[in-house]
Amino acid sequence: MTKGSKIMKFRESHDYYVDMAELFSIFSDPTRLKVLHALLDGEKCVKKICEIVGLNQSTCSHQLKILKQYKVVKAIRDGKYIRYSISDDKIKKIIEIGEKYSVGSEE
Numbered sequence: 001m002t003k004g005s006k007i008m009k010f011r012e013s014h015d016y017y018v019d020m021a022e023l024f025s026i027f028s029d030p031t032r033l034k035v036l037h038a039l040l041d042g043e044k045c046v047k048k049i050c051e052i053v054g055l056n057q058s059t060c061s062h063q064l065k066i067l068k069q070y071k072v073v074k075a076i077r078d079g080k081y082i083r084y085s086i087s088d089d090k091i092k093k094i095i096e097i098g099e100k101y102s103v104g105s106e107e
Helices: 014-026 030-039 046-053 057-069 089-101
Strands: 073-078 081-086
Touching: 030 046, 030 057, 030 073, 030 081, 030 089, 046 057, 046 081, 057 073, 081 089
Parallel strands: none
Antiparallel strands: 073 081
16 A cells, blocks of 8 residues: 555445446546546637547537536536536546556556
């Protein structure tokens, strides 16, 4: 165990693990991961995210809706536009860890 790490207590509640599995399922979709990667360097409107990721607006908006539902991204209205950003630095950390341990990652 690394210095400063915590031992997590086992939870009796099955629902706790169902909720956690649902959260991790958010990160199992390649399209959502692309959208999240597009947001790593700051907030963007849907049009810009679509350009970066190569998605049509409908698909991109659908993925953003799911990410927002799970509070992985947040949306801020800016006049007639909505700007999206990653909701928390912990989400960025999850992506960094995923990159570190993914099969296709560079060492």
